[in-house]
Amino acid sequence: MGAEEVVLLLIAAAAAGWVDAVVGGGGLVQLPALLLAAPDMPVAAALATNKVASVAGTSSAAVAYARRTRLDLPVALPAAALALLCAGLGAASAAAVSSAVLRPVVMAALLIVAVLVVARPALGTAARPGLRTRGRVLAAIAVTGGAVAFYDGILGPGTGLFLVIAFTTLLGMDFVHGSAMAKVLNTSTNLGALAVFAVQGHVLWGIGLAMAACSVAGAQLGARMALRRGAGFVRAVLLCVVAALVVKLGVDQFA
Template structure:
């Protein structure tokens, strides 16, 4: 493989890790780049290979959050377990079928997210703990099943969807949502990695250098998010959602 392709993939991985550490959605950067630069590979092989840098970057970002932000470990342990198996099943389905039919649905969802986040100025600025423990766990399981399966099956935007779910459904502020979402995202990535390794879909010559760059981006992004706080994360989240909206809109209409 040409050296320039590896360099471009590594640059994309760095920026993906940076964005993903703050609000998620790093896959929306490195996945399109990889598909363009590696047209000879199947989508399943590309997604499988990209799960390694995604896991690496998320790990470094999660470590930074763990040092500064309090985690809800009881909720996270259940969500992570459910998300792992959901992502494993989603990735297995990816190796069997085509997934383009999901894009129009995601386009509608993202339009709603962008409008809601922009118009509701206090969205995700303060924590709003309104659920009983039982209800919180139930909602957490539902989120993990849906988003975990999505991450295994399609992938890009998972981190943003997790942040949104933690804020809008579970009542977290953006900082705590980003931190807790990283832990669940680790589980979804690991579930997919296990499946893709079993299926022999990972190209390590691509995955390892991208993983190093993604981890560096995740490290820097997490530090910036912790330093700047909720208002910055909210604005960055809205920015990423709009870019995601444009990206999916392009896929659907062109």
């Protein structure tokens, strides 16, 4: 890998860190950059190395959010513990499931997210604490720490978006608080998947750690912008990322 390719990866990591910190979906930038810079790299190595940078960026963003906004720890802690396990199980199952089978399902889910956000302009603009019930709390833990975490381990694109939407619709959080919670969960899912990839020997640690440093820089900038500009800004970025993900998955599906 030459100097130009390395610079491309570092820039992509910083951009991905920014996107992940605001709403999620940084893999849309980072993973294709890895495959473009090193076309001979095995897909498993690209996925694993991508997780090194993602763990650094999302954990850094989680700390930034935690300093400025209140996290719902009774939901975040058990969901994060479950996510660590389920993401690891997803990563361990990745070789047995064809991504071509999953892509149409993910595209449909992303389109539903887009329609939901567009059709309900008030969604996520302000907190709705009245929605929080014990049943909804348990559902949020199961969905984010179980289903979404497993998906992140097995495929991954759009994980942050699904987490934000889950917290917003199930618990009535605004987009900023939903994004803050998503960073905690996404850190856990990334760690669970990375642990499996590391044991399997897929991680390219040198380039992964260099990308991680840039991802942290981008994540800090993104978290500060989201906190300063509020839910409307997060909503706009969310819709842009959803559109980009649908296009990317569509191209991959029919290429």
